[in-house]
Amino acid sequence: MAGAAEAGRDEDRVATAPPGGDGAVPPGGSAGGGDAAGERDTAGERGAEGEDAATSRLAQAVLAAEQALIEFEIAVETFRVEVDNFSRLHHQRLGPMYARLDELQARIAEAIAARSGDPEDVRRAQEARAMVQPMPRVEELFDGWMGPEGLFPEAQAMLTDQPVRPPRKVRPSDEARRIYRELVRKAHPDLASDETERTRRDEFIARVNAAYALGDEAELQKLTEEWEAGPAPQERRLSRAEELYARLEWLAERKEMLAAVATELEESAIGSMLRLAPDDPDALLAEIAEKLEAELAQREAELAALAG
Secondary structure, eight states: OHHHHHHHHHHHHHHTSOSOOSOOOOOOOSTTOHHHHHHHHHHHHHHHHHHHHHHHHHHHHHHHHHHHHHHHHHHHHHHHHHHHHHHHHIIIIIHHHHHHHHHHHHHHHHHHHHHHOOHHHHHHHHHHHHHHSOOOOHHHHTTTOEETTEEOHHHHHHHTTOOOOOOSOSSOOHHHHHHHHHHHHHHOGGGOSSHHHHHHHHHHHHHHHHHHHTTOHHHHHHHHHHHHHSOOOOOOOOOOHHHHHHHHHHHHHHHHHHHHHHHHHHHSHHHHHHTTOSSOHHHHHHHHHHHHHHHHHHHHHHHHHHHO
């Protein structure tokens, strides 16, 4: 992400450079003078060459900014996949344990209230029980198949009679990540030369993202073969300087939008948890489960002691 930010600063510096070169045509000499006309022709050629050189440098800056933006998008998307997968696996694997812990805490509070009869203990018991039986939310009514952004892929698969495939891990394998990155670098929609090509790339990248979210190496490999067998991407023609400046402005706006998305992901509850284990987020799930199991055993023993 830092590389994309550097690219954005480079874009700003390039955008301030004038498109012209240093070969301006000098004022004309004497009318009808052959030498003067030749000098004007030579000066005009130098000016055109200077403008071509400046436009070429600007095109190179645009290309570098595009590549930096693609790398930034890859980083944001791979992190988004990990956040989504961690959230879903956290709910599926640890949700029942949290529910059991809430139930045990409610029973312990009720046992204490029944033994003491203290109004304050009774109030605590009522609050603990209320925590166990909250008003169901929409996503709970759908048994975890719906989140704030709509149906999870598993639910969508069920509705379309496709196999249900939850993610295997929070972080896809290194090989899946390698294939994914190479595919995005080759097929990114921002490399399209026209709207038809952009539409084709948009649809293809959506399939690539879905396969990566599942960590499906075989599907990613098939997509690689499909892309390589498909129509060759059209070569970009050198744009005019004004169009290149507009492109740089668009890239800068896109970078700002991605930076906002990245910040939102990093500052989310799940993003904050992932920062605790950047090297192995799946191990973090196992660690949380181990702590919950120990706490459940402790609560079970506490309840047994109160009942005895």
